[in-house]
Amino acid sequence: MPLNPFYTDKEIDNRAEALKQKLINTALARKIATSPNELAVRDILPVEDLGYSNEYWETAVLNPGWQTAVSKRLEDNKVIGFFGIAAVAPDATNATQIRFKVGPGGSRTINIYDFQVEFPQQNALAIFDEDIIYKNGEFMTIDLNLVSTGSVGIALLGYVVEPKGETVNQG
Secondary structure, eight states, rough: OBBBBBHHHHHHHHHHHHHHHHHHHHHTTTOOSSSSGGGGEEEOOOHHHHHSSSSOOOOOSSSSEEEEEEEEEETTOOOOEEEEEEESGGGGGGGEEEEEEESSTEEEEEEEEEETTTTTSTTTTEEEEEEEOOOOOOOEEEEEEEESSSSEEEEEEEEEEETTTEEEEEE
């Protein structure tokens, strides 16, 4: 599926707020909390939430082709959602697609987005046509299709919802 690099700032803010509300509703439906006041909504932390080795959005590229950037079972007290990606380093063009999968071993593909055209420069944003949401306890796999060795700097735009006090306190 293609991405949309032409959202206005207001449209991006609206998409982000809508995702936050979807995640809160999902967390409540999944009995992570009994009220929205018990939940913290925060930005995704690469190490804490996705298993990256550093708190910045960079993945080493070992071989061209599909490479797994994230593979983990989501904690029972979290839901996580993504609404887009951003080129955060000059080497973002080293990747051409992102694939979101769910289930043990990434058994089912949720969506694949092609972003080669959207990332001509650093700090470019591209927004998904639909949100990607992983529920507590689900296995999530996120792969990048890479064109050469080196590294790739692509930030995943989205949020985590969890009980307050788990990672950060929110008033």
